[in-house]
Amino acid sequence: MKTRLLKLSSIGFLLSFVFIGCSKGKSSDPGTEGPDKGKPEETTAWKNLDKAIALTDKTFEHYFTGDNMSMAVSYNPFTRQRANGLATVWEYTFALETVNAVLQTLNTHKEKGNTAAYNTHYQRYSNLLYKLFDNLDFYEGSYELTTFTQTRSWSIYAVQRATSKGNANVQGRENVYDDQLWLIIELMKSFKLTGDQRFLTKAEYLMQYVLDGWDPSLDASGKEIGGIPWGPGYVTKHSASNGPTISPLVWLHEYYKNKPDEITHRFIKADKSRDAVQMKKSDYYLSFAEKLYAWQKNNMLLTNGVYADMMGGCDDCSVKYETVGGTTYRAHTPLKKADGGENSYNSGTMISAACDLYRVTSKAAYLSDLKTLCTKAYSFFAKPIAGRSGYYEFDDSKGTRVLLWGFMDAYPHNNVTKTYMSPFQVLLDYAYALHLKDGVLPIYLYQGWDDNNKDVNGIYGLSYAAEFALLSKFELDNK
Template identity: 25%
Template sequence: MKKIFYILLTCLFITVMGCSKGSENKPPAAKPVDPPTTADPTFTAADATTAYTAFNRYYYNTAKKLYYSTTQQDGLGAIWTQAIYWDMAMNVYERTNDPAQLTLVNDIYQGGFDQYDGYNWDNTTTWFIYDDMMWWVMALARANQMTGNQVYLQKAIAGFNRVWNGSYDAVNGGMFWDFQHSGKNACINYPTVIAAMRLYKLTGDASYLTKAKSIYVWAKTNLMDANGRIADHKIGNNAPGYEDYTYNQGTAIGAAMALYNETKDEAYLSDAKLAADYTKTKMGANGILPAEGDFNEQGVLKVIFAQYIMQLITDGKQTQYLDWVKTNINTGWNNRDKERNLTWRNYALAAPRGVMQSYESSSIVTFMQLYFKK
């Protein structure tokens, strides 16, 4: 995944932008707009449709069947984020049951097929890091659950096997995030648990359940502290590198919920609540999730968090988080660019009216679909 990562170099950690083909230039500051007032209405299901329609209007490339990176529509978004947008499309279909939306879900698969060498997991130019693959494996497995298309399942199985065989540390446990095995990050370990559990449910192959439990134990031991804070990475025998990212909190919740749903072991549910509580009380300000992503791909992180906090609320019946989620959605939606109906990564501020990224416009849209999902 194109994200901040850490490498060990001459006994020092050097922070760099990892696996990136270059950050996009940040546009000039947009003109300020008036902030929302307390009279702004609460978002509705119709607003969820409006938000998604606007997102597709400004970001969906109908020819490529994938998403642009910015409103300028001059290049596609990063490979891993396309899998996240595919998840968004599936959320919309689950909310609406609209046949046209199911067509779009299948179209996005085809867009990825055409753009990424037919999901050839052995192409080390297209796929250059393990977690990029795993985001797609997760989405492919979910698409099979939704559509029954066996091609999606076979692609998911092949991708999971490719990542497992190259990433898993059979000696010390855990998953390496990159081909060079420089470290083990939350962004590969927790998604591996989620993907394995989806494949277990789809195939009945108990080896996936065994792998999910194994990676979860490693991740909980090495990446989660007693307060539910998730470390971004662990390099060798060094202490975990704690950086607060909503997607790491989210996938930790998702992994715990996947195992809880299968085993009904309350320990997993407790872990999920602990990670959610940390996010709610320690990240962001005044009950609003952190902005994340200053014109970079981190703008998509809250999309991933949205997916799994809503699972905790619905599957785990932890409705104590619902008002918090609702406040975030309402704040972000009321602060949208009302001319374009595009939302922004910083929910607490009025959205800019200039060039925006699909990454930073995506999380409120996803939250809204999940909030109203049937």
């Protein structure tokens, strides 16, 4: 569970990397242009795109300043004032996610004949994507890390933004694995959109960093214990540092499927010594995806059918080390139980994971899992609003987007999920019609504004914009 600021985990989060989907220069400020004036037929798909672009443009206008893409943590649409604090890398990643979602949707509109929207917005959003990517370096830093199998130097992303590129503090708890994961997901989507190898190279490097955190310690029967802690400075293992790993691992498997590239697989032997073998990347990434899925399901799936937030209950929750053969390694910390409550995004990532794994393995268990989890998650998280037929609220208006992505991913195999998506559209339209203030929607879409929630974190507007965009894309893809 993210305890700092408003962190949910993002996952991101997670629809449509779409290497394959679930079925077999500098720009001007993005706020300088509004949605297209010469609109085609006023379909729901068009209206959703229109709203997505309007919300995105206003979010960049209100929250971002300067060519270095400095993002304010919050904005008050009543006072029109930004907060002094800067967004974390997790919050910054929401901007990448939303720009990717708009670009994906513009591509689909172009394919379906709406070239006006594509011609008006695609290039400036593409430029904006590169601007965000270039300035991600303000969160980058380097350090040396000792894990369960090796000691190595890494250049990864800190929680907090630095004042200059490449100098962020990433020591200890100043970086977490799930921040890297949400970036991996968006970088791979950006690679799909642009074909620019830099996005893939960065995503794969960060994936190696995350997988280096996997706990390969052996239990009494000689089986790997598994699981990835929330970050190098933590021992608790979270759904957010495991579930979002699976889909991008499948995408990497697909990318390397017919390529000879190899990677080093590190593990622990029965005598506690460390060893390593070379594996084909395609095999390595798929085997890890299946291991992570099994670990998450075996350890985090609750009796109510949805996923817990974390595995905890450690007697001593400090990171411990051991010396084996004269070399120091991180040591295993026993954890007792799944805990931390239920969050919709943790189930959303696992729906998408089951969908992706089913696509590449055809194993019936994954199909069964995704169908069951869709039903359980909707039943658990969608709460009817009294007196309003067809209106539902969810646990977290920013994190629930990941559950929506899961329903979209599952639709080709479980078309009942289209019904599950309807409350998202209803609630977004309701809030947009009644509660939009200076281009900002409130934290609570149905209740609207009150004196306690007028300072709005930028992740909310970005989440809503991404939902509008991908609801638009979904409608066009499934007519």
